[in-house]
Amino acid sequence: MPTIPLYSPTEDLDASHHVRAPGGFEWWHFDAEDSTSSTRVVVDVYDGHLFDRAYWKACKKYAKSPTRNPPPIPKQFPAAELMVFRGDRVVSLGTQSLADVMALGNDGSVLLNIGDANVSAELHFEPVAKVAGRWLLHSDHHWFLPAAGYDIRGTVTIDGKPTSFAGKGYHDHYFGLSPVIATVDDWFHGRLLLNDGILAFKQLSLVDGGQAAIRLVHATGKGVRNLEITQAGMTRQNGTPWRVGYPLEVTMSDTFKLSRPRVLEANRWSAYLTYEATFNGEEGVAFCRFVCPRRLR
Numbered sequence: 001m002p003t004i005p006l007y008s009p010t011e012d013l014d015a016s017h018h019v020r021a022p023g024g025f026e027w028w029h030f031d032a033e034d035s036t037s038s039t040r041v042v043v044d045v046y047d048g049h050l051f052d053r054a055y056w057k058a059c060k061k062y063a064k065s066p067t068r069n070p071p072p073i074p075k076q077f078p079a080a081e082l083m084v085f086r087g088d089r090v091v092s093l094g095t096q097s098l099a100d101v102m103a104l105g106n107d108g109s110v111l112l113n114i115g116d117a118n119v120s121a122e123l124h125f126e127p128v129a130k131v132a133g134r135w136l137l138h139s140d141h142h143w144f145l146p147a148a149g150y151d152i153r154g155t156v157t158i159d160g161k162p163t164s165f166a167g168k169g170y171h172d173h174y175f176g177l178s179p180v181i182a183t184v185d186d187w188f189h190g191r192l193l194l195n196d197g198i199l200a201f202k203q204l205s206l207v208d209g210g211q212a213a214i215r216l217v218h219a220t221g222k223g224v225r226n227l228e229i230t231q232a233g234m235t236r237q238n239g240t241p242w243r244v245g246y247p248l249e250v251t252m253s254d255t256f257k258l259s260r261p262r263v264l265e266a267n268r269w270s271a272y273l274t275y276e277a278t279f280n281g282e283e284g285v286a287f288c289r290f291v292c293p294r295r296l297r
Helices: 053-064
Strands: 025-034 039-047 078-086 089-095 102-104 110-115 119-127 130-138 141-147 150-158 161-176 184-193 197-206 215-220 223-226 233-236 247-253 256-266 270-279 282-291
Touching: 025 119, 025 150, 039 119, 039 161, 078 110, 078 119, 078 150, 078 256, 089 110, 089 119, 089 256, 119 161, 130 197, 130 215, 130 223, 141 215, 161 184, 161 197, 184 270, 256 282
Parallel strands: none
Antiparallel strands: 025 039, 025 161, 039 078, 078 089, 102 110, 110 119, 119 150, 130 141, 141 161, 150 161, 184 197, 184 282, 197 215, 215 223, 233 247, 247 256, 256 270, 270 282
């Protein structure tokens, strides 16, 4: 009997893997900040929303009785989400249509166009320097880093009023062949924009009590370096109205530390935060997200 491939391999770090595995996913993340207008924009594009409870329930139903239920596959649960932070205000929008949201250029650039008449973003991500970062986060969950930061220009609209946007930002890409909600309790990730590139990290706490390898990487125009985790430590607190236990302080090495978190937005299963950060003596503001997939079970 012929078998159906669970995904299509590709050497392009941003290209779709056309994941067909039940419970699988593909996720393109973008964030941008314009310090002159105090505006921050986050766009997430999902082919198979890994944090969608409906997708998870369909996976459980299929696993319980695979002969009676069709396998849930990523293309049945697409999503694109926009979040705009301006000052103390947060505006968000979600859609299940991926048409025309993301256009990938041959030069590594990305054009995003998402929103409606009230809130929208049309942003062009131009890579500062292309790199080739590839890592296995956990089991069959993969993380790709295509560039060491981006120059970003475009337009952001709030309340129907467009304003120009010019700033810096970050983009990465994931895909996996199994449900994240089934195996991951907490997913903490973030990035720090540096003078010479970016610092990015991922930390996953697993259902079985173990912990997947923490990834800490430094990307510059010279390439990508995996940094050694020498002092991994984290203090936790329940600080949001939803009691999401985000980290209060984080240490991953003697040269990288996060402290003094500020919650930008939270719901019952995740929180967006900024931290005061230091890396090799350079100070900055790290933009992070703490996700609790366990709360979606």
